[in-house]
Amino acid sequence: MGNVLGLIFANMHDMTVGELTKNRTMGSVLFGGRYRLIDFPLSNMVNSGINAVGVITKDNYQSLLDHLGSAREWDLARKKGGLYILPPFGNAGAALYTGRIEALNGAMSLIKHSLCDYVVMSDCDVITNMDYRPIVDQHIDSGADITVVTHTGQYTNEEIKMSTVLNTDDSGRVQSVLIRPDLSGTCTCSLNAFVMSKDFLIDLINDSIARGRVSFETDVLQAKCGELNIRAFEYDNYFSKITSIGSYFKANMDLLDPANASKLYLPKRAIYTKVSDNAPAKYDLNCRVVNSLIADGCIIEGEVENSVIFRGVRVGKNAKVKNCILMQGTVVADGAECSYLITDKNVNIGSNRILTSSPAYPMYVGKGASL
Amino acid sequence: MFNKKECVAMLLAGGQGSRLYALTQTVAKPAVPFGAKYRIIDFPLSNCINSGIDTVGVLTQYQPLVLNEYIGNGQPWDLDRLHGGVHVLSPYEKASGKDWYSGTANAIYQNIPFIERYDPEYVVVLSGDHIYKMDYNKMLDFHKAKNAAATIAVLDVPKEEASRFGIMITDAEDNIIDFEEKPKNPRSTLASMGIYIFDWKKLKKYLIANEEDANASKDFGKNIIPDMREAGEKLVAYRFDGYWKDVGTIESLWEANMDLINPNIPIDLYDPAWKIYSRNPILPPQAIGHNAEIQNSMVTEGCFIDGSVEFSIISEGVTIEEGAVIYDSILMPGAHIKKGAKVEYAIVGEDSVIGENAQIGARPETIVDKDTWGVAVVGNKLNISDGANVPPKAIIYEDM
Numbered sequence: 001m002g003n004v005l006g007l008i009f010a011n012m013h014d015m016t017v018g019e020l021t022k023n024r025t026m027g028s029v030l031f032g033g034r035y036r037l038i039d040f041p042l043s044n045m046v047n048s049g050i051n052a053v054g055v056i057t058k059d060n061y062q063s064l065l066d067h068l069g070s071a072r073e074w075d076l077a078r079k080k081g082g083l084y085i086l087p088p089f090g091n092a093g094a095a096l097y098t099g100r101i102e103a104l105n106g107a108m109s110l111i112k113h114s115l116c117d118y119v120v121m122s123d124c125d126v127i128t129n130m131d132y133r134p135i136v137d138q139h140i141d142s143g144a145d146i147t148v149v150t151h152t153g154q155y156t157n158e159e160i161k162m163s164t165v166l167n168t169d170d171s172g173r174v175q176s177v178l179i180r181p182d183l184s185g186t187c188t189c190s191l192n193a194f195v196m197s198k199d200f201l202i203d204l205i206n207d208s209i210a211r212g213r214v215s216f217e218t219d220v221l222q223a224k225c226g227e228l229n230i231r232a233f234e235y236d237n238y239f240s241k242i243t244s245i246g247s248y249f250k251a252n253m254d255l256l257d258p259a260n261a262s263k264l265y266l267p268k269r270a271i272y273t274k275v276s277d278n279a280p281a282k283y284d285l286n287c288r289v290v291n292s293l294i295a296d297g298c299i300i301e302g303e304v305e306n307s308v309i310f311r312g313v314r315v316g317k318n319a320k321v322k323n324c325i326l327m328q329g330t331v332v333a334d335g336a337e338c339s340y341l342i343t344d345k346n347v348n349i350g351s352n353r354i355l356t357s358s359p360a361y362p363m364y365v366g367k368g369a370s371l
Numbered sequence: 372m373f374n375k376k377e378c379v380a381m382l383l384a385g386g387q388g389s390r391l392y393a394l395t396q397t398v399a400k401p402a403v404p405f406g407a408k409y410r411i412i413d414f415p416l417s418n419c420i421n422s423g424i425d426t427v428g429v430l431t432q433y434q435p436l437v438l439n440e441y442i443g444n445g446q447p448w449d450l451d452r453l454h455g456g457v458h459v460l461s462p463y464e465k466a467s468g469k470d471w472y473s474g475t476a477n478a479i480y481q482n483i484p485f486i487e488r489y490d491p492e493y494v495v496v497l498s499g500d501h502i503y504k505m506d507y508n509k510m511l512d513f514h515k516a517k518n519a520a521a522t523i524a525v526l527d528v529p530k531e532e533a534s535r536f537g538i539m540i541t542d543a544e545d546n547i548i549d550f551e552e553k554p555k556n557p558r559s560t561l562a563s564m565g566i567y568i569f570d571w572k573k574l575k576k577y578l579i580a581n582e583e584d585a586n587a588s589k590d591f592g593k594n595i596i597p598d599m600r601e602a603g604e605k606l607v608a609y610r611f612d613g614y615w616k617d618v619g620t621i622e623s624l625w626e627a628n629m630d631l632i633n634p635n636i637p638i639d640l641y642d643p644a645w646k647i648y649s650r651n652p653i654l655p656p657q658a659i660g661h662n663a664e665i666q667n668s669m670v671t672e673g674c675f676i677d678g679s680v681e682f683s684i685i686s687e688g689v690t691i692e693e694g695a696v697i698y699d700s701i702l703m704p705g706a707h708i709k710k711g712a713k714v715e716y717a718i719v720g721e722d723s724v725i726g727e728n729a730q731i732g733a734r735p736e737t738i739v740d741k742d743t744w745g746v747a748v749v750g751n752k753l754n755i756s757d758g759a760n761v762p763p764k765a766i767i768y769e770d771m
Contacts, residue, residue: 033656034672072446258658258675270653275447277648279640280407280671281657282632283680289665295656296408296671299641309656 004136005116005198006045006053007107009100010038010064012192013125016162017248019364020344024063027055027124029248030327030345032255033295033308036067037242039273040129041122041193046074047269048132050120052081054110056103058088058096067274074272084110099214104205111202119201123192127251128239129264129271130193135233139195144231146200148174148221149193151235157184162243164190164217166232174230177222190221191235238263249342249362252308252325256291278311286317302332316351323359341365374454376489378511379571380419380427381482383475384412384499387433390620393750393766394703394720398437401429401499403624404703404721406631406640407686408671410441411618413649414504415497416448416457421645422507424495426455428485430478432462432471447650460485474589480578491571496591498565502627503615504638504645505566510609514568520604521574521596523547524566524611536562537592539608547606552592561608564615567591573604614638621766625718625746628684628701632667652687652704662693678708695725698734709757716763717747725749726757733763 010027020029027038038055045053053076057064064085068074071083086107088096097103104111111119118139120132130149139147150166165178166188194216196204204220213219221230238260240251255261265271278297283289288303297312302319309315310327316334324341332338333351340357344367349355353371357363365371388400395403401412412429419427427450431438438459445457460482462471472478479486479496486494493514495507505524514522525539533554539561540549551558577595581587587594600606614637616627630636640647654673659665664679673688678695686704691697695708698715705722708714712725717732725731732747745764749755754770761767 255655256658258660261655261658265655271655272653275651277447277646277651279647280669280684282641283665283668283670285667287666289659290663291661292659293656294659294670297641304659 003116004048004050004118004120004132005111005114006041006050006132007104007111007119007121008038008041008045008053008055009103009121009123010055010061011058012100012123013162013242014060016125016243017245019245019366020248021060023060023367025057025060025124027057028061028063028067029124029242030310031127031248032252033293033310035271035273037124037127038064038067039271040127041124042074042076043269043271044128044130044132045120045122046076046272048120048130050132051076051078052084052114052116054084054086054107056086056107058103061087069274073274086110097214099219100216101205101208101219102214104201104216105209108202108205111198111205114198116198119196119198121194121196125242126191126193126239127242127264128191128235128237129266129269130235130237130239131269132193132195135193135235136195138233139231142172142231143229145196145228146221146230147195147233148230149191149235150188150232151191151239152186152188154186155184155189157182159241159243159247160184160187160189163241164192164221166190166221168232172231172234174221174225174232177217177225179217179222188232188234189241190217191239191241195233245342245362245364246360249325253306253323255293255308256306276311284317287315302334323362325362344368347371374489376426376455376491378424378426378493378495378507378568379455379486379489379491380415380424380495380497380507381479381486382412382415382419382427382429382497382499383478384429384438385432385472385478386500386619388500388619391624393621393748393768394624394718395434396750396768397434399431399433399435399499400619402438402441403618404686405502405618405624406628407669407684408652409647409649411502412438412442412499413448413647414502415499416442416445416450417645417647418503418505418507419495419497420449420648422505424507425450425452426489426491427457428460428482429457429499430460430472430482432478435459435461441650443650448648455489458485474594475591476578476581476587476595477589479574480582480589483575483578486571486575494569494571494574496567496569500619501565501615501617502638503564503611504613504647505611505615507566507568510566510611511568513609514607517545517607518605519568519607520570521599521606522568522609523596523606524564525561525608526564526611526615527560528562530557530560533557533560533562539563541608545608545610547600547608550596550600561610563592564611565617567596568609573599577602621718621746621748625701625716629682629699631684632669632682654687660693663691700732703751716744717749717761719749720751720753723749723751723753723755725755726759728757729755729759729761731755731761735763738763 010025014021070077076083281298284301295311320337322339329346335352338355340362348370384401388395450457618624657674660677670685678691692710706719709727711728714731738744
């Protein structure tokens with residue numbers, strides 16, 4: 001594998017989980033008890049030997065900057081390479097972007113000055129432990145202009161309506177592209193990760209900007225799939241794709257099954273995240289915890305079942321938490337009961353309050369709310 | 372040119388920990404895991420940075436590999452600094468010859484050049500085997516206010532325990548007028564905590580003098596403090612009233628871990644203003660299975676628990692299978708307890724595997740002859756076969 005630059009789009013798909021991204025980017029959405037979504041592509045890049053990564057962001061990026069810091073936790077606090085955070089207005093010609101091409105134009109100086117031969121791009125909506133090396137290798141061997149990481153399988157209408165669908169021939173070459181089609185069933189969906197050579201990408205950006213083409217999906221993948229050699233890399237490992245608050249809930253809950261967790265958290269390819277120096281989780285004398293993920297810094301005095309509990313959550317005496325995602329710093333006071341709830345950071349649920357929702361539509365409680 | 376530091380801390384971490392031998396065969400005692408996600412040395416290191424002391428020398432000579440790697444550049448404790456920071460100080464060869472550290476005082480003596488680089492007014496001497504939270508800055512203020520040559524932190528212990536400690540006898544002003552090492556009939560209940568603050572110029576003088584005395588044992592308690600008292604230096608006792616525990620033995624290590632889950636013991640690891648820092652494991656949150664029962668325990672990242680856990684400390688990456696029972700025990704990082712195994716009043720070392728239905732230790736109420744009861748220990752990286760029985764008080768060094 002040649003020298004590779006990683007580019008992560010932190011704000012793409014913000015709208016799919018609008019509640020969660022009100023005050024943050026898609027990349028800084030909390031996930032799985034102690035992570036943020038950007039931890040997955042960022043760790044994957046580092047674990048694939050990519051040591052220069054640009055994070056492209058647009059707005060609401062305070063939490064993202066706070067999370068990434070100097071990127072030491074991802075081993076990207078480097079003299080050579082390391083992490084580059086790319087807010088909008090990256091160069092004189094680039095304004096606040098609307099499409100991926102414009103976003104890339106804002107990152108042009110990083111791409112141009114990088115010593116890389118290839119660029120791996122990823123969004124933050126797919127949770128997986130992906131090795132980019134075989135993808136780059138296939139890209140080089142196949143002589144493709146663009147390689148799109150895809151997965152062929154059964155998808156619901158809701159999922160497909162939020163995805164780019166590719167039709168490929170037997171050799172894996174993309175024949176046609178559908179953007180957010182109203183379909184369901186078996187198809188090949190993009191996992192929003194792409195490989196291109198640096199030179200190809202620079203030409204593509206310059207050419208598209210000159211012609212006022214801003215969307216990578218519509219103006220490049222779809223419009224140029226006959227003209228360019230666009231190829232799919234079929235990805236078969238465990239992944240979750242977030243297309244709605246419902247799929248966000250499910251992606252978290254799927255990790256309660258150790259069979260899934262063991263495919264995401266690989267001992268030799270760890271997922272890194274910001275360290276917050278919490279004390280271990282403490283289980284009190286009369287607590288009852290089953291089938292749950294609990295992070296450090298929690299103090300559990302009540303009951304927790306089928307739930308994902310982030311760092312520093314308190315569950316009071318006789319409180320009952322079932323089928324919930326409780327983010328960092330949530331307090332469930334004594335005697336309160338909640339089920340099918342997603343609480344954002346620092347939510348307070350008062351004593352003896354009862355909050356229940358349904359599996360079809362888990363209730364979301366905004367950051368810092370007191371109930 | 373080095374920036375001047377008012378106060379430099381010297382942390383004695385060279386001890387072999389012979390009484391913890393099953394756990395310290397390949398690691399120095401300060402690197403022994405403690406409290407689920409810590410190692411013993413996290414406590415003094417965190418106290419230093421929380422007290423505003425950012426220059427720390429860690430003196431090691433026994434099995435320093437794990438300790439050196441753990442401390443690294445000091446970043447987890449915010450001790451990676453442009454000036455100062457944490458430095459691991461091993462014995463080294465000098466033009467005049469080479470020496471191991473032959474005592475606590477000799478270890479500091481050999482590192483006089485390190486201390487002099489920072490030109491400090493004061494030196495704090497700490498020990499790497501105590502669990503406590505303490506603001507050294509308050510002790511330093513006390514030392515300055517008393518205009519002392521040396522200040523020794525003391526803890527008021529129950530009279531019946533006083534004979535286990537070095538006891539300080541003080542006057543009404545807390546000046547130390549005499550001391551006795553593990554006295555049969557203690558004349559005071561003020562026990563030395565092994566935490567000293569010295570006026571550096573004075574300490575240096577006594578270190579050099581002690582070094583020139585061929586018969587001296589080169590030890591703070593046996594030489595430096597008595598020498599200073601004989602010379603009429605002002606020695607004062609600084610009374611500390613928080614939680615403090617020496618974890619030099621299996622029993623005290625086990626007790627100190629259990630203290631963390633005892634609501635009546637005043638050591639709070641959840642205080643955001645005085646965090647205990649550690650090198651955090653890179654592992655997912657703990658997963659609690661369908662069959663788990665956990666009560667009154669501390670558990671950290673990367674564990675999978677499907678058995679029953681009560682009154683226990685479970686370190687990172689531990690697996691407890693369905694039907695296993697852990698009671699009043701400490702499981703160190705990476706331990707794996709298989710189906711149906713019972714671990715009671717025991718310490719299981721790092722990466723050890725306990726086979727199905729094995730029995731490790733026992734509850735004291737099930738033992739008739741109380742003298743045969745004690746905490747059972749399985750050392751590091753051992754395999755205990757299915758159905759094996761490790762009796763209470765046993766210390767296991769080899770696979771069985």
